[in-house]
Amino acid sequence: MDDCTIPLGNRLHGEVTPPCSKSYAQRALAAALLASGRTTLRGIELCRDTRSAISAIEALGAKVEIVNDNTLIIEGGLKPKTDTLNVGESGLAARLFTPIASLHNSPITIEGEGTLRHRPMSMMVEPLKELGVMVRDGGGRLPIEVCGPMRGGKVIVDGSMSSQFITGLLIALPMAGRDTTIEVKGAVSTPYLDMTLDTIERFGVEVMYNEGDYTQFYIEAGQRYEGIDYTIESDWSSAAAIMVAAAIAGEVTIKNISMLSRQADTAICRALERAGASLIIEENSITVAHRKLEAFDFDATQCPDLFPVLVALAAAAEGVSEIKGISRLRGKESDRGEVLRREYTKLGIDIELDYDEDIMRIVGGMPCVADVDSHDDHRIAMSLAITALSLEEPLKIKNKECVSKSYPSFFEDLELLKAGANE
Secondary structure, eight states: OGGGGGOOGGOOEEEEOOOOHHHHHHHHHHHHHHSEEEEEEESOOOOHHHHHHHHHHHTTTTTTEEEEEEEEEOOOOOOOOOEEEOOTTOOOHHHHHHHTTTTTSSSSEEEEEEEEGGOOGGGHHHHHHHOOOOOSSSSSOOOEEEEEEOOOOEEEOOOOOOHHHHHHHHHGGSSSSSSSSEESOOOOHHHHHHHHHHHHHHHOOOOOOOOOOOOOEEEEEEEOOOOOEEEEOOOHHHHHHHHHHHHHEEEEEESOOOOTTTOGGGGGGHHHHHHHHEEOOOOOOOEEEOOOOOOOOEEEOGGGHHHHHHHHHHHHHHHHEEEOOOOGTTTTOOHHHHHHHHHHHTTOOEEOOOOOOOOEEEEOOOOOOOOETTTTHHHHHHHHHHHGGGGSSSOEEETGGGGGOOOOOOHHHHHHHHHHHHH
């Protein structure tokens, strides 16, 4: 795509610091709940999912003081104050706090809202029962009632749909009564397990496993989490949205991110390079600049949250791009593969879903103006907004406010970057 195809008012220039990683934040909040003493978490962004996690740890016994917009002080202690735990629309919170709630010897019902009520939770039921938890579930969906204490032992977990429940077990089981061996079948999104292991190690807890092999974990019982002072790093999923926007429409420096991060979505850099964008990588920042974009191939199996912004990148590239891993998209806030195909078709961009080969094919081209729908999915809303940068007229996105789930200031940041290009 040549520079002249981007409307002058939609070009981007400037600097952005993305919100903190909500994946790291939720893991740290869970560990702080279980920790003895005080934990200080800095760099927190109070997006909807993080607020849901804060509400969950408060309901489970933690005392949380919001010092300012990005600092929390947490006094840990698993002493549930209620028999109902509402995790909002956060899939991670549902699968993370269900095992933690299972440590306690009283019945607790985990509930959710909106799209979360339709997301699969069946992978948790049998493993929890094997670990000694009484479970009543809603047919593989929320609500789920659990009553512990979770005793530990040996358990087999299906990891082919999500790594989030494994994360919950890895955080909860060090406090179980017996040592545990977790055998994982078909683990996906393994970088997220690295994030979990990194987090609990910071709090003084150790899990034994063969590095690079996510098929078996050994967890010694009776470990103790200790309160720490911890600054949460910025979110690569949010950064990826701005990076793709820059690759399409300008030059932007994304600050407070590092390629040394364990976050899965650092992989966006490989996709941008393959598409032909310019990247300048420094110790704690990356500058992305527009160049003519070409079709690319990319395997997003281990980083499925990148799919929506990868589609925006492919739509702006010349030729047919192929992205592998569409089987990972059905258990998200929406059926993301089908929703992306439907909404981009409205914009005149052809998308093919090949479920036999697990591949999405996107034919790049100039989009047209149409009314589109986010389907209340924050990543879909950001993807469509990025593609709108190529349009002369504004794009009406239904329920675009859903970006508050992960990146509340996304649209404000885009407008500031547009203003920076016009100075």
